[in-house]
Amino acid sequence: MTTAHHAPGETRPGGRTARTRKAVLTAVFEELGENGFGGLTMEKVASRSGIHLATVYRRWRCIEGLICELLTEVGSEVPLPDSGTLSGDLRALARSIAALYGEGRVRRLIEAVVSAAARDGQVASVLRTFFDERLALAGRMVQRAVDRGELPANTDPVQMMSALGAPFYYRILIARRPVDRDLADSAATAVRAAAHAGAYTKKDGGPANGTSPGG
């Protein structure tokens, strides 16, 4: 299990450290679901989890640290399909994302992370790294489709997977309406057609669109 704020060796599955972590992250998740990010404090997390406030502060430092760790935990739960066809993979992944973001507290977690990133450069960096890693993993389904001859050889996996995810974040953060299965199926149909139309082809002579540094 990847964690952002302590060395891997500190976590022993089933040990006291792991139990503390689980109790605290569960409390953050529940507080987000009930009261949103606006009212979230270290004190509420400590009280709800039954873990000493000093312990929570020592290990996570601030609410932003907790939010980042919860994102890594929750986001990593989305399974990456390998169904044998591109359309099967796209639809399965989009539906898994929709199922995750159908939960109010996960929507609020995304809002919280994006909101914290606007104020805190360290959160912004964690957010970017997390999504870069997820995109790289999900991009394997694009590469498999290229290998099977289902997509143009110069299709950029990161561009295509970014395009699959984009409608969900638009729905949550901008349109501010529920994520549903219709959105998932629309997103899957859309990126497949767009990829065939050459919308995500790699540019010559430079890094692929969406992976250039800066900000």
Added chain:
Amino acid sequence: MTTAHHAPGETRPGGRTARTRKAVLTAVFEELGENGFGGLTMEKVASRSGIHLATVYRRWRCIEGLICELLTEVGSEVPLPDSGTLSGDLRALARSIAALYGEGRVRRLIEAVVSAAARDGQVASVLRTFFDERLALAGRMVQRAVDRGELPANTDPVQMMSALGAPFYYRILIARRPVDRDLADSAATAVRAAAHAGAYTKKDGGPANGTSPGG
């Protein structure tokens, strides 16, 4: 000019009220560009604009009010093209959005609004209304394309225009990398192909996807 926090009659073009408004919104925009949302305060806005702090508070109440009004002002500047073809319209609109979000202070404004919406229900409501209105206006290009026979008759304008915008917000808020013209052209190519593939068709027996209430 649409404003969120006072009656239209209060603004006389060229009058003292209009000058105050312009000075304050310009100060907010400049502060966002230089210091981001994290350090933005009513005091800094008053100091930078040369407008009395009491006046700023009386008229806008809080930073969130200022941010909402600036969004309405800046967002309304994007021209809505009518080039005679769907692909011409999509490309022109996408490039206008890219030009706007190519500016660091506009990216920071979007971050600020989304961030404020996560903490404040009134901001969330202003944000949603603003984008609903913009989508309805932009959707006219979809209807014109349907009328010209360029798109299936049951294409949903709101779904399609949401899909055109989504990659920009993903790039700004999630990928946290610069918006450029390549992204605009990719988005325009993608939604056109996706629309032809039926990704944005209206569902029977209910409101179109993306316009259902709730959230």
